[in-house]
């Protein structure tokens with residue numbers, strides 16, 4: 001799960017490194033990933049544009065979820081459910 005803060009462009013950029021490390025540590029394995037922008041409630045402090053998020057999600061072939069920690073767990077759980085489903089799909093195709 002590639003999580004960044006919508007209020008920190010640096011955290012968005014640092015996902016490149018994080019993803020590279022994950023890929024290097026797990027060669028040959030299925031590695032379903034989702035992109036998660038946290039702190040969606042802090043609208044006025046937002047530093048990452050929808051366009052750059054969409055571009056990155058397309059480039060990496062990831063689903064994108066926007067969450068805020070204060071939201072009900074039913075919202076915050078969505079990216080976890082997506083990863084879980086992707087793992088199950090990966091197993092089914094092997």
Ligand SMILES: Nc1nc2c(ncn2[C@@H]2O[C@H](COP(=O)(O)OP(=O)(O)OP(=O)(O)O)[C@@H](O)[C@H]2O)c(=O)[nH]1
Nearest residue numbers: 005008011037038039040041042067068069070071
């Ligand atoms: N409003 C809001 N605050 C959040 C959210 N997620 C985390 N925080 C707050 O951000 C602060 C830092 O949270 P941490 O969980 O310590 O995250 P961190 O990555 O160690 O620190 P930061 O780089 O400061 O975000 C805490 O005060 C959290 O309560 C969010 O979605 N919305």
